[in-house]
Amino acid sequence: MKITYPHMGNACIAIEAMLQKLKLEVIPPPPISKKTLEIGVKHCPEFACMPLKITMGNFIEALDRGADTILMAGGWGPCRFGYYAQVERDILSDLGYSFEMVILEAPDSRVSELFRQLQALGQNVSIWEAFKALKFAWHKLQVVEELEKKISYVHPRALDKRKAENIYDQALREIKETQDKEEIDQLGISCLASLDQLALRAEEPLRIGLVGEIYTVLEPMANFRIICCLGRLSVEVDNSIYISDWLNDHLLGGLVKKSHRRELVKCAGPYLNYFVGGHGLETVGSTVSYAHQNYDGVIQLGPLTCMPEIVAQSVLKRVSSEEGIPCMTLYFDEHAGAAGIQTRLEAFTDMLRRKKLAKAAMY
Amino acid sequence: MSYYLGVDIGSVSSNFVLIDEKQQVQEKLYLRTEGNPVRAIKQGYKELLEKRQEELDIKGIGTTGSGRHLADIILGADVVKNEITAHAVAASWFYPEVRTIIEIGGQDSKIIILQDAVVSDFAMNTVCAAGTGSFLDQQASRLNMSIYDFGPTALKSKQAVRIAGRCGVFAESDMIHKQQMGYPLEDILMGLCEALVRNYLNNVGKGKKIEAPIIFQGGVAANAGLKIAFEKILQTPIMIPPYYDVMGAIGVAILAREYIEEHRCNTAFKGDSFIIEGQFNSSSFECKGCPNLCEVVCIKREQEILAYWGDRCQKWESSLGHKEVG
Numbered sequence: 264m265k266i267t268y269p270h271m272g273n274a275c276i277a278i279e280a281m282l283q284k285l286k287l288e289v290i291p292p293p294p295i296s297k298k299t300l301e302i303g304v305k306h307c308p309e310f311a312c313m314p315l316k317i318t319m320g321n322f323i324e325a326l327d328r329g330a331d332t333i334l335m336a337g338g339w340g341p342c343r344f345g346y347y348a349q350v351e352r353d354i355l356s357d358l359g360y361s362f363e364m365v366i367l368e369a370p371d372s373r374v375s376e377l378f379r380q381l382q383a384l385g386q387n388v389s390i391w392e393a394f395k396a397l398k399f400a401w402h403k404l405q406v407v408e409e410l411e412k413k414i415s416y417v418h419p420r421a422l423d424k425r426k427a428e429n430i431y432d433q434a435l436r437e438i439k440e441t442q443d444k445e446e447i448d449q450l451g452i453s454c455l456a457s458l459d460q461l462a463l464r465a466e467e468p469l470r471i472g473l474v475g476e477i478y479t480v481l482e483p484m485a486n487f488r489i490i491c492c493l494g495r496l497s498v499e500v501d502n503s504i505y506i507s508d509w510l511n512d513h514l515l516g517g518l519v520k521k522s523h524r525r526e527l528v529k530c531a532g533p534y535l536n537y538f539v540g541g542h543g544l545e546t547v548g549s550t551v552s553y554a555h556q557n558y559d560g561v562i563q564l565g566p567l568t569c570m571p572e573i574v575a576q577s578v579l580k581r582v583s584s585e586e587g588i589p590c591m592t593l594y595f596d597e598h599a600g601a602a603g604i605q606t607r608l609e610a611f612t613d614m615l616r617r618k619k620l621a622k623a624a625m626y
Numbered sequence: 627m628s629y630y631l632g633v634d635i636g637s638v639s640s641n642f643v644l645i646d647e648k649q650q651v652q653e654k655l656y657l658r659t660e661g662n663p664v665r666a667i668k669q670g671y672k673e674l675l676e677k678r679q680e681e682l683d684i685k686g687i688g689t690t691g692s693g694r695h696l697a698d699i700i701l702g703a704d705v706v707k708n709e710i711t712a713h714a715v716a717a718s719w720f721y722p723e724v725r726t727i728i729e730i731g732g733q734d735s736k737i738i739i740l741q742d743a744v745v746s747d748f749a750m751n752t753v754c755a756a757g758t759g760s761f762l763d764q765q766a767s768r769l770n771m772s773i774y775d776f777g778p779t780a781l782k783s784k785q786a787v788r789i790a791g792r793c794g795v796f797a798e799s800d801m802i803h804k805q806q807m808g809y810p811l812e813d814i815l816m817g818l819c820e821a822l823v824r825n826y827l828n829n830v831g832k833g834k835k836i837e838a839p840i841i842f843q844g845g846v847a848a849n850a851g852l853k854i855a856f857e858k859i860l861q862t863p864i865m866i867p868p869y870y871d872v873m874g875a876i877g878v879a880i881l882a883r884e885y886i887e888e889h890r891c892n893t894a895f896k897g898d899s900f901i902i903e904g905q906f907n908s909s910s911f912e913c914k915g916c917p918n919l920c921e922v923v924c925i926k927r928e929q930e931i932l933a934y935w936g937d938r939c940q941k942w943e944s945s946l947g948h949k950e951v952g
Contacts, residue, residue, distance in 0.1 A: 294917045294918075295921055296917045297918075298919075577833070580833045590746065602692055603734075606750075607750060610708040613707070614710070614711070614744075614745040614747075615744075617745065621744045
């Protein structure tokens with residue numbers, strides 16, 4: 264069995280680690296490129312959103328490299344994503360590929376169901392080994408996310424931004440290749456140390472919270488590397504969603520760590536009281552929470568035609584005026600309007616900066 | 627005399643403005659970019675020199691518009707700014723009380739909301755360019771009329787025809803349908819103006835509180851039909867600034883003046899001979915450094931490489947030293 268999976272930001276680092284510990288031969292899809300999207304666009308319904316098109320491109324590129332099994336996440340609720348694994352299976356079969364598709368669903372009641380799903384996937388592994396595989400992958404993810412948080416602090420402040428980017432990219436590449444827990448910890452520590460040595464500017468950067476649909480927020484190729492662009496504009500970005508949060512809430516049933524989803528739902532309360540699918544409710548809740556934390560602004564991301572984010576966007580208008588936090592929404596599609604995105608980001612950060620100055624001048 | 631130069635390189639027009647120390651406009655130039663921004667920048671600067679008939683003492687330069695980085699490379703800018711900030715600065719210089727700016731250019735349209743002369747909210751058109759200058763140009767040429775006659779003809783209308791404005795393609799087919807039904811031209815044109823205003827308010831102005839005083843600027847403000855349509859639908863008088871078509875350039879010239887004053891530095895301006903005499907070339911190649919396969923653009927003057935851009939990792943861009951933008 265040669266297994267593959269879809270890309271989503273740095274998730275591949277953890278997914279690959281887990282699959283290898285389940286004694287599977289992994290054929291990762293090549294990194295997302297223009298070609299990936301081109302293939303996806305060609306074979307997907309036009310009105311579907313970007314995540315379907317990109318993951319479809321991932322699968323085709325991996326199947327062409329010899330993969331014969333696809334691991335995909337399922338889902339539920341009004342967001343179309345839950346249906347994508349089924350649609351992709353049909354489209355790929357119609358294209359003449361022969362393969363097996365394994366869909367990981369959130370366990371209804373007991374987490375042991377998930378271990379059983381993983382055990383069934385692995386080659387002659389015990390439940391204990393399945394548990395250990397998951398634990399190792401989780402550990403790797405923790406190290407990666409610690410680096411993600413560190414770079415989002417250092418990048419906007421660093422005088423030599425390119426050097427910061429290089430240290431971080433290099434560390435991620437090395438962690439991805441390493442299968443030993445101690446070595447991974449060591450790599451994490453040394454990356455944090457090198458980032459700490461960079462010269463930083465004294466002036467405090469603007470702080471912007473990033474909210475929206477998870478795939479678009481986490482996958483840099485789906486959002487024109489917005490976190491990096493903002494870092495280069497000297498803006499500190501706080502990600503409202505991390506992969507570990509999503510896995511914890513959706514696949515592990517809140518087992519591993521305390522979910523802060525309940526808190527976000529509470530924040531959203533005065534504005535939105537209904538699960539609108541996808542991350543719509545979290546988008547509203549996170550925006551309110553950022554306002555409470557005195558962030559300078561919020562940027563909402565979503566794939567074009569994303570229903571949950573459209574609902575959230577219309578609610579954000581009220582949140583923005585009542586909580587006094589500027590919000591901007593960006594939708595992404597296959598069009599390559601990098602210049603348009605850049606202009607909007609520059610204009611938004613410029614606006615926040617001038618507002619901050621005007622406010623400071625008032626006191 | 628010393629001046630500050632503001633340059634706005636848009637998709638359709640390239641605008642040049644000279645302001646003096648007191649921020650008074652001394653010269654303005656509105657050219658068509660015609661798909662060749664490098665030529666437009668050179669041409670514009672040359673015409674400016676010819677018009678002034680004097681040695682220009684340039685104290686500072688600002689560039690804006692989608693071609694702002696290119697203009698920076700060729701002219702040497704002190705300030706490179708996005709269009710939103712540039713337009714807001716210019717509008718609040720002429721009208722300190724302004725609350726809403728409607729700006730419609732060649733390819734995009736914006737709404738800017740200000741509070742105490744600071745931008746508090748803005749939006750730009752997203753995926754559709756209906757209602758922008760290039761769409762109006764296209765419709766005028768389809769009707770075999772000059773774009774300059776569009777407004778005056780529309781004003782003759784007594785009863786505007788209802789045209790679907792949700793999308794440029796639908797608007798065009800609806801217009802053709804009304805034309806074949808025999809409606810008079812002026813009523814169709816006025817109907818189109820109203821459709822575009824509705825489209826603008828629903829898409830760009832969606833959910834924004836539009837409060838007076840309202841300024842209408844950008845190349846499309848020349849179209850009197852649109853001004854009337856805005857006033858009719860918003861039920862408020864709309865002001866059009868005297869330099870409505872070059873407001874972005876004025877704004878960025880003001881920003882350049884502020885920057886030079888604040889930093890007490892010399893301009894990065896490259897000088898007449900650098901701009902006029904040399905041959906500028908651009909080429910592009912696919913970087914094979916990683917699977918992103920970025921299309922990198924290279925700008926050269928004679929044999930000298932001036933700039934690279936288009937690479938996501940900035941490997942090429944930063945190879946020549948980096949300049950901060952914002």
